Amino acid sequence: MLSTLSKSARLNQTRFIRLSHSAAAAKDAKPKKVAAVDSPSFVMNLFRGKAVTDQVFPYPLNMTDEQKETLGMVMSPLEKMLVEVNDVVKNDETSDIPRAVLDQFAELGTFGVLVPPELEGSGFNNSQMARVAEIVGAYDLGFGVVMGAHQSIGYKGILLEGTDAQKQKYLPDLATGRKFAAFALTEPTTGSDASSVRTRAELSADGKHYVLNGGKIWISNGGFADVFTVFAQTPVKQADGSTKDKMSAFIVERAFGGVTSGPQEKKMGIKGSNTTEVHFDNLKIPVENLLGKEGEGFKVAMNILNNGRFGIPAACTGAMKHCIQKTVDHITTRVQFGKKLQEFGNIQEKLVEMISKLYATESIVYMLSSNMDRGIKEYQLEAAIGKVLASENAWLVCDDAIQVHGGMGFMRETGLERVLRDLRIFRIFEGANDVLRLFIALTGAQHAGKHLAEQASGVGGLIGLAVSRVTGGNTGSNFGQVVDASLQDSAKVLDQQIALFGQTVQGLLMKHKKGIIDRQYEMHRVADAAINIYSSAAVLSRATYAIKNKSSSADFERKVATYYVDKAMKSSNRFLKDAGSGVENASKVATIESLAKEVCGNGGLTLQHPVEL
């Protein structure tokens, strides 16, 4: 997973850049009209100022009793093993998880969670998988990365895109942990554009093999994996007879010969997880090991990353629960100034902040996994929001847990500093949060832009648009029916923010047109507002679900939801106002640009020291 250091983001960015290009090209070529497609996704529609709630309300979690029972049966052995068999402190100190430990977890079935039982897997659905990832995340994030690199991306391609023969051949060994998998995409020179991958695979003269050459870096499980999903350039014949390099995906076995792995990288956190370089030297891949179609490696990679992305918020949810438990244990016993910490208002507020962040993250995780379980295909923006929000919330929660612990929090023995170090990578890998923010904002803006263009060419034209903008849009929301009566105040504010969001995006699109792609200042703020709005919708949906099902914590959840949505909507309002204030932003952005340019031009700080020495 570490290997995917901002990889998916890179892909995503490339994708939206590519999409934008094609859209722009379409606009230039007059006869071709941009086709605006309706989307069922909540976040996509948010960019049009519409509240389309089918994927959000009612809360989609729907596990059968049997699925719940099976999950319940494996949860306690899993927790026991994470305490008794796995040693998180030792893994961190030695930068290794012994194979014997992995083997015991393999027996438990944790390496083939989503693989069907016919192929020796556990046959879980995504929601059950999320619960498993949550538990692992609570005990050992490094272990979670080994698990994720293996099954969420390592062999996910075979599960999603593999032929029956490929599945039969590889999945039983991988699901049972007899063999391990890794995902190999990242390379030293691969920048934002995944098509710059240099590893090459060329068909042999007899047409039986591809010959693979090249090197990958930061490959999780790279040191011991037996099976790799490798992305490489292949010359693909075009319709006009010429050949062009296109990325293809392959299943590569270490046993093919020609694979060498570098030493374990020295990292800040998730040290137990193995991260190495992997090199391929004249390695012969049988043609039947092509994964997906030749030249469609990019699509395969996207599909894998999108599909596996919910694992990160799930693991972060577990880590947050661990931090909250530690905090509660501490503040209910520690006495200062003659009072237990729990009696101080500031401590209470910190705790409630942690709880509300956890609540929002957890609500999104199971909304996402349940939507995937019911076959919904369009969840890429929701998954991206989940990843960004979860990794940042977990970081903030862990940081506050350390703060509440005072000096004790800084000590290794307390076990929080390791979690903080482990969590840091989650904001970077599998799509760096900064790039994912742009992905969210630009994908959404592009969707809205197409509709806007269509609308503008219709009756009323631009004047009609301007009128609707001034009068404020109707979101068409059904919050009145789907949100519990006791949460209607929150729903109302949410509805207002959705309308404001639509107006703000529309204003930005009209102002910057396709130049919006370079408006990072505004786009980041739009993404932040989208994150606040989607998480609030998820929270209201989850709390309504709890109230309806008379959950034992229904009243608690109602309060947490009200607290969260209030704060999130204030943030959203601030971000949107900020993004929409054109003149002010122009001067701010100009200042930022000039300051940054000056320092970079100077090759370092240009500040004069106050003591002039």
Next chain:
Amino acid sequence: MKILVGVKRVVDYAVKIRVKPDRSGVVTEGVQHSMNPFDEIALEEAVKLKEKKLATEVVAFSLGGPKSAEVLRTALAKGADKAVHVQVTDAEAGKLESFHVAKALQKIVEQEKFDAVFLGKQAIDDDSSQTAPILAGLLEWPQALYASKVEDAGAGHMKVTREIDGGLDTIKVKVPFVLSADLRLNEPRYATLPNIMKAKKKPLKNIPIKDLNVDITPQTETLEVTEPPVRQAGGFVDDVSALVAKLKEKGFVKA
């Protein structure tokens, strides 16, 4: 040797027990339940004996409400071949006594001809420790209680080691017999996901309690269930003489 193993669904050992506001019992709704840990040990021993070819079949038994099926499926995942669920309602389950459980076990043993019954030495919810000895009495079988080691003694006998105060007690029992498992008998295995999946295909027989003709009328009445008294906060004294004075004042030390 065909072994019947009793497994009880209890509130998980890690759960903080709360008493119901009306003091009629403890809160069980929405609380994590699992197999009684001593029953897990009994089951593990039976499965081990089967793996050593000393036993031919291991059947898990539970008397309880609808959710007892969960612990039976766990038992199947941990190696039992079959399971029998003697069904009562949740309301009835809350009032069951060791005697009723022993009676039901006796019926099953007599119907299906078992050679041994393995039970946990006690359930962690009511801590009665009565089922095994009552069952041995009802069946008129020898009993090997609080077992910490079980070995084959040949000629239709088993050698069982028991931890007693100040040492070990080794006994030889004639099969058929009743055994109750102590903590150190073994370390139970984990239920793995592949085995949980396989267990779904193993047979689980449901028998309503009335079909066994076992009378489960309670013989005891619970008057009240209360929390243990909260420990009072202590105080600090300046020195030893102050401590002695305090102790005298409270009457703990003769004046």
